[in-house]
Structures are given as C-alpha cells and as structure tokens.
Amino acid sequence: MAKRKDFEILNHTADVGIIAYGADMSQAFANAARGLFSLITELDDVKEVLHRDAELTATDEESLLVEWLNELIYQFDTEGIIFKRFDIIQLDNTRLKARGYGEKVDKSRHKIKMGVKAATYHMLKVDKGKGGRVQVLFDI
Amino acid sequence: MSVPWQGILKKIDDYRWEIPTSYKAGMAVPGLIFASEAMLTHILEENAFQQVANVAFLPGIVGHSLAMPDIHWGYGFPIGGVAATRIKDGVVSPGGVGFDINCGVRLVRTNLTEGEVRPKIGQLVNELFLRIPSGVGSEGKIRVSEKELSEVMVRGSRWAVEKGYGDAGDVIVTEESGAMRGANPDKVSAKAKKRGIPQLGTLGSGNHFLEVQVVDELYDRDAAKAMGIDDLGQVLVLIHTGSRGFGHQVCTDYVELLGQAVKKYTISLPDRQLACAPVNSPEGEDYLAAMACAANYAWTNRQCILHWVRESFAKVFGKSQQELGMRQIYDVAHNIAKIEEYTVNGGKERLCVHRKGATRAFPAAHPDVPAVYRSLGQPVLIPGDMGRFSYVAVGTEVAMKETFGSTCHGAGRLQSRSAAKRSLRGSDVARALAERGIIVKAESMASLAEEASEAYKDVSEVVEVTHNAGISRRVARARPMGVVKG
Numbered sequence: 001m002a003k004r005k006d007f008e009i010l011n012h013t014a015d016v017g018i019i020a021y022g023a024d025m026s027q028a029f030a031n032a033a034r035g036l037f038s039l040i041t042e043l044d045d046v047k048e049v050l051h052r053d054a055e056l057t058a059t060d061e062e063s064l065l066v067e068w069l070n071e072l073i074y075q076f077d078t079e080g081i082i083f084k085r086f087d088i089i090q091l092d093n094t095r096l097k098a099r100g101y102g103e104k105v106d107k108s109r110h111k112i113k114m115g116v117k118a119a120t121y122h123m124l125k126v127d128k129g130k131g132g133r134v135q136v137l138f139d140i
Numbered sequence: 141m142s143v144p145w146q147g148i149l150k151k152i153d154d155y156r157w158e159i160p161t162s163y164k165a166g167m168a169v170p171g172l173i174f175a176s177e178a179m180l181t182h183i184l185e186e187n188a189f190q191q192v193a194n195v196a197f198l199p200g201i202v203g204h205s206l207a208m209p210d211i212h213w214g215y216g217f218p219i220g221g222v223a224a225t226r227i228k229d230g231v232v233s234p235g236g237v238g239f240d241i242n243c244g245v246r247l248v249r250t251n252l253t254e255g256e257v258r259p260k261i262g263q264l265v266n267e268l269f270l271r272i273p274s275g276v277g278s279e280g281k282i283r284v285s286e287k288e289l290s291e292v293m294v295r296g297s298r299w300a301v302e303k304g305y306g307d308a309g310d311v312i313v314t315e316e317s318g319a320m321r322g323a324n325p326d327k328v329s330a331k332a333k334k335r336g337i338p339q340l341g342t343l344g345s346g347n348h349f350l351e352v353q354v355v356d357e358l359y360d361r362d363a364a365k366a367m368g369i370d371d372l373g374q375v376l377v378l379i380h381t382g383s384r385g386f387g388h389q390v391c392t393d394y395v396e397l398l399g400q401a402v403k404k405y406t407i408s409l410p411d412r413q414l415a416c417a418p419v420n421s422p423e424g425e426d427y428l429a430a431m432a433c434a435a436n437y438a439w440t441n442r443q444c445i446l447h448w449v450r451e452s453f454a455k456v457f458g459k460s461q462q463e464l465g466m467r468q469i470y471d472v473a474h475n476i477a478k479i480e481e482y483t484v485n486g487g488k489e490r491l492c493v494h495r496k497g498a499t500r501a502f503p504a505a506h507p508d509v510p511a512v513y514r515s516l517g518q519p520v521l522i523p524g525d526m527g528r529f530s531y532v533a534v535g536t537e538v539a540m541k542e543t544f545g546s547t548c549h550g551a552g553r554l555q556s557r558s559a560a561k562r563s564l565r566g567s568d569v570a571r572a573l574a575e576r577g578i579i580v581k582a583e584s585m586a587s588l589a590e591e592a593s594e595a596y597k598d599v600s601e602v603v604e605v606t607h608n609a610g611i612s613r614r615v616a617r618a619r620p621m622g623v624v625k626g
Binding site for chain 1: 186212213214215216219238239240275276277331334335344345346385388389391392395396399400411412413415553554555556557558559584586587590626
C-alpha cells in the first residue's frame with residue numbers, strides 16, 4: 001500500500017485546519033502537532049536542539065488534542081519554540097504525556113509563514129477507526 | 141429561475157433575509173441576515189447559514205441570531221455575527237467574541253493633504269514600519285511589570301496616556317473611554333499575562349495593519365466636518381489591531397472552562413466552540429471580567445501605537461503634532477461582549493450583546509456616545525482591504541431597534557488564505573498596488589498575498605447594504621495610499 005500523507009491542510013475561508021493520520025491515535029496526534037508547526041514555518045529548516053514535555057488531563061480525547069495544541073501555541077508565542085517532532089509517551093481517553101523536539105526561532109534561518117492564535121473545537125474530529133485520524137481547525 | 145437559497149430563506153426586503161426556526165431543530169429564535177441578494181450564494185456555499193442557525197441555540201437569545209453583510213464562516217459563531225442574550229436566564233459565550241478580544245480600529249485625522257504626503261509616502265511608510273513593531277512574535281518597546289500589566293487591564297487607555305502615549309482627548313473618543321468596567325486581573329491566567337507582557341505596543345500579523353488614507357468621497361459633509369474630516373484629499377490614518385496573545389490566551393482558557401460549564405448547567409449545543417455559561421454564574425462572570433481585561437489591553441495597545449504614528453508623522457514632515465492636527469476621530473471594538481440596555485417586547489431589558497466581527501452603532505442622543513458626537517450618532521469605522529476603500533459611518537435608531545446597536549465591521553473574507561496564496565504572489569500584489577499609488581511594506585510577503593483585495597468581498601457592497609438597510613449611515617470614504625502589514 002502506498003504510504004499515505006501524515007497530514008493535509010484543510011482550507012477554510014478565514015482560517016486553516018489540519019487533517020492528520022497515523023497507524024494509531026498517538027501517531028495522528030503527533031502528526032497534527034507537526035501539521036500545526038508546518039503552517040508556521042518550513043520544518044526542514046528546524047533543528048532538534050531542545051525538547052519540552054507536556055502532561056495534560058482532560059475530559060475526552062477531543063479536549064486533550066485541543067488543549068495540547070494550545071499548549072504548543074503558547075510555547076511558541078512565549079518562548080519562540082518551533083517543534084518539528086513529537087513522541088507521544090502516553091495517550092488514553094483523558095491523559096496525554098508528550099515530548100516535543102525543536103529549537104527557538106532564528107529569523108535568519110526560519111521564515112515565519114503565519115501566526116496561529118489558537119486551536120478551536122469547531123469541526124474538531126477524533127476518529128479512531130482504521131488507525132487514527134484527527135481534524136482540527138485553527139484561528140489564524 | 142430557481143435560486144439555491146429558495147426554500148431556506150424568507151425574504152423580508154431587499155436587504156433582510158430570515159432563517160426560520162424550522163431550518164434546524166433547536167433554534168430558539170430565527171436568524172436574520174443583512175445582505176443583498178447577490179451576496180447570498182456565497183454565504184450559503186460556505187455554510188454560514190448553518191452557523192447563524194447554531195448561534196440561535198444559545199439559551200436566552202433574544203430577537204434574532206443576526207448576521208451582518210460581511211458575514212463569513214468562522215468557528216462556532218460566524219464572523220459578522222451578533223447575538224444578544226438575556227442577563228437573567230441567558231448565556232455568555234467566549235466564542236461569540238473570538239480569540240482576538242477587542243480587535244478594533246482607530247481613526248486619526250490630519251491637517252495634511254494628499255499633495256503634501258504623496259512625495260514622502262515611501263519615507264512615511266518606512267518610518268511607521270520601523271517605529272511600530274509588527275509581525276508574528278513581535279515584541280514591543282514597552283516593558284511592563286506584572287503589576288503594571290494589571291493596571292493596563294483595569295485602566296486601559298488612561299494608563300497609556302499617563303505614561304506619555306497620546307493625550308487625554310484620545311480617551312474621550314474611544315469606545316468605553318478605553319477602559320471597560322468590571323475588569324478583574326485575578327480572573328486572567330498566568331499564561332495570558334506571560335503572553336501579554338512582551339506584546340504590548342505591537343501590531344501583530346494576519347489582517348492587522350496601519351493605513352495612511354486619503355478622503356475621496358463625502359456623503360454627509362456636516363457629519364464629516366463634526367469628525368474633523370473637512371474636505372476631499374485630506375489624509376487620515378487607520379490603525380487595526382487587537383489584544384494580541386493576551387486576548388488569544390484569555391479566550392483559549394475560557395473556552396476550556398466554559399466547556400465544563402456547559403455540562404454543569406446541562407446546556408445543549410450544536411458546536412463545542414459555542415461553549416458558554418449563564419451570564420449570572422461564577423463562570424460567566426469570570427469570563428466577562430477577564431474579557432474586559434483583554435479589551436482594555438487592546439485599547440492600551442492602540443493608544444501606544446497611535447503615539448508612535450504621531451511621532452512618525454512629526455519626524456517625516458518636520459512639524460509639531462499641533463501643526464499636523466492629528467486628532468483621534470474615534471476607536472471602535474469589533475470583537476466584544478457588552479451588557480447594554482434595549483427595548484424588548486415594550487419593556488427595557490439589559491442584555492449581553494456579543495459582537496463578533498461587528499461594530500457598535502449607537503444613534504444620536506445615546507448616553508454612551510461621547511458628547512462631541514451626541515447630536516450625530518457614534519462614528520462607525522469600517523476598514524476594507526488594502527487595495528480598495530475604508531468607510532466612516534454613524535450609528536442609527538434602526539440599529540437600536542433591529543441589530544442591538546450593531547453594524548458591519550469590514551469587507552469579510554471571500555477566499556481562503558491558501559487559495560489567495562496559490563493564485564497570487566506577495567511581490568506581485570505589492571507591485572500592482574504600487575502601480576496604483578499604494579505603497580505597502582510588510583513583515584511577511586506571504587501575508588500580503590493572503591490579504592490581497594481578491595481575497596475579500598468588496599467593502600463598498602457591504603456598506604451599501606448596511607446604509608440602505610438603515611443600520612448605519614455612510615459619512616465618508618477613504619482610499620489607501622500607504623500600508624504597513626504584519
């Protein structure tokens with residue numbers, strides 16, 4: 001079977017979304033987060049020089065995904081960290097532990113394509129059938 | 141001939157289209173879209189009817205779930221949406237305000253004419269670009285402590301004026317006098333404060349801009365004159381920005397918190413982004429207190445930027461600010477929730493009015509309109525895209541009766557950002573604008589393509605609808621000559 005894409009960009013009039021795929025839900029989550037940072041800059045230009053851990057609890061997987069992505073947006077906005085790779089250490093219905101690898105923005109090497117204000121619940125989907133598929137819309 | 145919206149919408153008149161409650165089970169009130177017939181196909185195609193209908197589910201909603209003619213598909217609420225809910229049994233929804241709390245516009249007059257500015261427009265745009273931080277992750281020149289940030293949250297524009305940014309006259313002609321009451325910094329998370337501290341005094345990115353404009357049409361000379369717009373060819377400056385990462389985080393935090401409240405108060409919603417809580421509940425009150433902090437941050441932000449705009453003009457034209465006559469005309473919020481009083485079923489009632497991509501449009505004699513404009517109505521500022529026009533209008537009695545004192549806020553997007561980028565290159569957009577005498581400087585060329593005229597509805601058509609429907613009255617039109625984008 002041909003290798004399918006890790007994620008796709010979802011077009012929306014004012015905003016932009018990501019549909020991410022994975023062999024399992026953990027991989028789909030990681031790909032959604034990579035998709036988010038691919039909107040911000042070219043990930044090929046980003047090195048893995050630091051990492052940050054996130055640990056979240058929420059009422060369901062939809063909330064976990066939105067809260068985690070918003071945590072990553074917060075880290076980008078306050079510390080300028082661009083993440084390019086993620087390890088999902090634990091993911092169940094109410095709990096997520098993840099580690100993100102990347103580096104701080106260096107404007108001489110990183111072209112910033114857009115700012116992302118937040119991940120939203122609008123059109124949010126976490127689909128467990130056939131591995132993992134998630135869909136999330138960002139306000140940009 | 142069959143039209144796609146037939147059987148969905150009920151035509152009230154040429155500018156009013158109702159979505160009956162039968163459209164979707166669960167609507168508490170009908171929807172009402174202000175639009176021309178020509179605009180409806182696009183509105184339908186992008187599913188915005190659905191969003192207007194979803195807002196009509198909100199408990200305690202009064203009148204109609206309203207859509208202004210610049211409506212486009214948002215998340216939860218449509219952009220260009222207005223919803224008023226009863227205080228006693230209604231809800232407040234952070235999604236009805238949006239992430240960029242008190243995104244808004246501020247208009248400034250000058251004594252300069254196009255003839256005086258034209259030879260120096262390149263220099264002026266460069267100076268504005270250098271002096272006012274813009275772009276993704278831009279950090280301001282102002283460094284506030286957490287204690288000072290708390291003052292910004294409570295005192296808004298006045299804090300900035302006391303620090304030397306602008307003057308007291310600016311505050312008088314700012315919605316809410318630049319400081320909404322009820323702000324409580326204790327209701328704002330540490331995360332929001334951390335995002336807010338370095339970003340105060342920055343323009344940001346996306347659709348935010350600074351524009352040097354020329355008055356090119358006067359529809360009501362007396363009203364224009366009262367605002368300091370004396371003649372065609374006069375130069376104005378428009379500032380469009382909001383509460384930056386501070387407001388984004390406040391919204392993010394409260395969408396989570398009110399998501400829990402939806403379960404606690406057993407509210408049934410068709411979209412999780414409509415998360416809400418009763419206005420009269422600890423969760424609802426906390427959101428409004430935090431939202432007011434973000435609104436005040438945004439007014440402070442625009443106040444500081446105005447100061448640097450004046451400094452830039454003084455430097456480029458070698459004139460004092462007095463000689464330049466750079467008086468603020470007005471400042472309006474277009475993403476906000478307010479407690480306001482309206483006549484409902486013959487009686488006075490206090491309502492929570494959500495404006496998401498909509499402008500307050502209070503009529504003459506309304507007590508919240510500054511004395512200088514009370515005989516005229518509140519100035520309404522409607523920015524268009526960078527290649528076309530912006531409008532100045534005033535609020536009306538019709539708006540008070542039909543739209544909870546609201547009108548449109550801009551052009552409204554037509555094309556997605558990626559579609560705009562696929563079809564246009566930023567450098568080509570800049571060149572095409574330069575050929576028409578519009579000088580643009582942007583932190584990111586990609587953002588230029590996203591914000592090209594082609595990506596937007598024609599603001600003139602939007603304003604024609606609001607004018608003809610009577611929910612605001614046209615006063616003047618200006619076209620851009622210099623643009624700074626994030």
